[in-house]
Amino acid sequence: MMFPRLTIGLLLWVVMICPILAQEEAAPAKPAEYVPVTTINPNIPTDQLKIIVKPLTKSELEGEAKAWFELLRNKSRQIAAAQLGIKKTNEAMATNDQEAAKNTLEQVQAVKAKAEEDAKKAEQQITEAAQKELGLEGMKVGDPPKEEPAEEPVAEEAPAEDEAAEEKPAEKTAEAEKAVADTKGQLLVDVTVLQDERSSLINRLNIVLTSLELKGGDGAEYRKYISAVSPIEVDTSDVTATWATLVGWLVSKEGGQRIGWNVSEFILILIASWLIAKFVQFVTNWLLAKKLHLSQLAESLIARTIKNVVMIVGFAIALTALEIDITPIVAAIGATGLVVGLALQGTLSNFASGLMILINRPFDVGNVVTAGGVTGVIHQMNLVSTTFKTFDNQTIHVPNNSIWNNVITNITANHTRRVDMEFGIGYDDDFEQAEQIILDVVNAHEKVLKKPEPQVITHDLGESSVNIVCRPWARTEDWWQVKTEVIREVKRRFDEAGISIPFPQQDVHFHTKIMPPVDQG
Numbered sequence: 001m002m003f004p005r006l007t008i009g010l011l012l013w014v015v016m017i018c019p020i021l022a023q024e025e026a027a028p029a030k031p032a033e034y035v036p037v038t039t040i041n042p043n044i045p046t047d048q049l050k051i052i053v054k055p056l057t058k059s060e061l062e063g064e065a066k067a068w069f070e071l072l073r074n075k076s077r078q079i080a081a082a083q084l085g086i087k088k089t090n091e092a093m094a095t096n097d098q099e100a101a102k103n104t105l106e107q108v109q110a111v112k113a114k115a116e117e118d119a120k121k122a123e124q125q126i127t128e129a130a131q132k133e134l135g136l137e138g139m140k141v142g143d144p145p146k147e148e149p150a151e152e153p154v155a156e157e158a159p160a161e162d163e164a165a166e167e168k169p170a171e172k173t174a175e176a177e178k179a180v181a182d183t184k185g186q187l188l189v190d191v192t193v194l195q196d197e198r199s200s201l202i203n204r205l206n207i208v209l210t211s212l213e214l215k216g217g218d219g220a221e222y223r224k225y226i227s228a229v230s231p232i233e234v235d236t237s238d239v240t241a242t243w244a245t246l247v248g249w250l251v252s253k254e255g256g257q258r259i260g261w262n263v264s265e266f267i268l269i270l271i272a273s274w275l276i277a278k279f280v281q282f283v284t285n286w287l288l289a290k291k292l293h294l295s296q297l298a299e300s301l302i303a304r305t306i307k308n309v310v311m312i313v314g315f316a317i318a319l320t321a322l323e324i325d326i327t328p329i330v331a332a333i334g335a336t337g338l339v340v341g342l343a344l345q346g347t348l349s350n351f352a353s354g355l356m357i358l359i360n361r362p363f364d365v366g367n368v369v370t371a372g373g374v375t376g377v378i379h380q381m382n383l384v385s386t387t388f389k390t391f392d393n394q395t396i397h398v399p400n401n402s403i404w405n406n407v408i409t410n411i412t413a414n415h416t417r418r419v420d421m422e423f424g425i426g427y428d429d430d431f432e433q434a435e436q437i438i439l440d441v442v443n444a445h446e447k448v449l450k451k452p453e454p455q456v457i458t459h460d461l462g463e464s465s466v467n468i469v470c471r472p473w474a475r476t477e478d479w480w481q482v483k484t485e486v487i488r489e490v491k492r493r494f495d496e497a498g499i500s501i502p503f504p505q506q507d508v509h510f511h512t513k514i515m516p517p518v519d520q521g
Contacts, residue, residue, distance in 0.1 A: 033063075034062075035132075036064045036068075038053065039126045040127055040134065042123065042200075046207060049204055049207050049208075050207055053207060053208055053211040054211065057215070058215045058216055058217045061208060061211055062212065064212075065209055065212055065217075065222060068201065068204055069205060069225070070122060071122070071123060072198065072202060072205055072225075072226075074119040075197055075198045076198060076229045077115050077119065078115045078116060079191060079198060080115075081111050081112050081115035081116075082112060082187050082190045082194060084108075084111060085111060085187045088107060088108045089108060089183050089187065108183065112190075199230070199258075202230055205222065206226070209223060262321055262322050262323060265318075266319075266322050269314060269321055272314070273310060273311055273313070273314020273315065273318070274314070276310055276314070277307040277308075280306055280310055281304065284302060284303040284307075288303070296364050296365040297358060297364055297378070297380070298358045298361070300381070301354075301358065301381060304382075347384055350383070350384045350385065351383045351384065351400075353404035354384065354386075354400040355383070357386075357404055358381075362410060363378050363410045364378065365378050367410050367411070367412050367413060368412040369388075369408065369409065369410050369411065369412075370408075371398065371403045371406065371408040372386075372398040372403045373402075373406075374388050375411075376389050376390040377391075379395070385397045385398060415475060416449065416473055416476060418471055419470075419471070419474055419483045420470075422467055422468070422469055422470070423467070423470065423494075424464070424466065424468075424501055425465060425468065425499050425500065425501060426465060426466070426499075426500040426501075426502045427465070429466070429498075431458050434494070435457075435458060435468060437490065437493045437497060437499070438468060438470050439456045440493075441486055441489045441490050441493060442454045442456065442472045445472075445486060445489075447474055447475070448472045448473070448482055449472070449474055449475070452473050454472035454473065455469070455472075456471075463506070464503065465502050
């Protein structure tokens with residue numbers, strides 16, 4: 001466990017002492033070699049490490065990165081020694097020579113002990129140097145668990161010579177195989193623990209490298225080493241080792257548990273962001289409808305834009321839960337903004353036209369509109385295009401620029417519409433009778449408005465017919481029904497009254513000119 005007092009002291013040192021060291025380095029005198037301090041606790045929480053490395057200079061971060069790299073390198077050596085030990089134990093298990101197996105186990109234990117000793121010595125040197133630099137000599141970040149004194153094995157009476165002679169070789173072989181198997185099992189456990197510790201060191205080294213690179217340093221060599229040693233190698237030829245590696249990674253704090261928690265946190269943040277975005281959209285719609293009284297197009301567009309912004313922010317936060325640094329992404333978006341703006345001039349023009357449509361409100365959701373060469377019902381709109389639903393159920397997206405720069409006809413903007421119809425009768429028919437029939441049909445229709453009064457007037461003597469105009473009024477939603485039903489009823493009443501509706505006619509007159517006789521003389 002880490003003492004809070006030690007952490008506070010480390011933070012104070014970084015904030016107060018580092019500027020003094022920086023001034024001393026700027027002096028003409030030869031600067032002393034920088035002593036890393038963040039490695040005073042190899043298990044320092046990552047959030048605290050991010051705070052500590054923020055005020056450090058480039059040269060100081062280079063020293064910190066070197067110290068963390070040394071810890072990582074020694075931990076990688078420990079893992080390599082344990083993995084080599086597993087290979088050796090497999091060889092010992094495959095041989096029938098007990099003496100060779102015994103020698104192999106001794107070699108494994110020696111290599112493992114040497115790697116552990118070197119790693120502990122390096123970690124102790126780095127930690128003690130940091131303590132001395134901070135003036136915290138003698139204080140320990142965490143007291144290691146006390147080792148129980150090993151119990152001395154009870155000396156067993158040596159078997160009599162005749163009993164030893166009677167001991168079966170099979171029993172000796174079984175004991176040797178059990179010792180080898182136990183050693184391999186312990187090595188597999190050690191590898192899992194060491195890999196977990198290596199992942200922890202890699203995370204902390206990455207934090208230091210990120211801060212170093214932001215301040216102009218070069219961490220490429222360290223990152224190449226990390227990418228080379230970080231993958232977990234699986235020996236598929238050894239089923240026991242493979243299974244132990246997979247299980248160990250899944251249950252390890254820096255492996256499966258960490259990834260599982262990160263993915264869970266990522267999903268939870270996305271769900272929470274979606275719920276918050278929906279709530280914000282609902283509140284925005286309510287406020288716009290009750291307070292500002294904007295058009296439905298404007299309300300929908302503003303609410304959806306705010307919802308999308310909330311979702312984008314939530315997604316960015318969710319990416320940080322996966323330990324993805326979004327700073328380069330944001331920087332790349334900002335750097336390419338000008339290029340994208342120049343490439344999307346047409347889109348920006350549509351954007352401006354969309355704003356003009358929202359401000360002037362020539363139509364709204366549900367209106368029947370003719371604009372941009374399309375006639376249909378307005379479904380929705382964004383700052384780039386407007387979506388039409390045509391009467392034959394087609395969905396057409398028209399650029400806002402094409403709509404705003406052309407004539408816009410809102411067919412259903414008003415509550416009432418005049419229904420214009422024209423009927424042609426023959427010149428031999430009674431036009432007054434035809435007018436009365438049309439007027440009776442219009443007045444009898446229940447959806448024709450009484451005011452304004454319908455007009456039925458003979459207004460044109462055409463080439464083939466006498467044309468009568470009929471102009472009743474109806475509610476906008478009844479316009480189509482009134483027109484079709486009146487035309488059908490007038491045709492039926494004309495047929496009953498014997499009034500004809502002539503086809504187009506044209507009279508052709510032939511004039512014959514008689515030529516005088518030709519003189520034959």
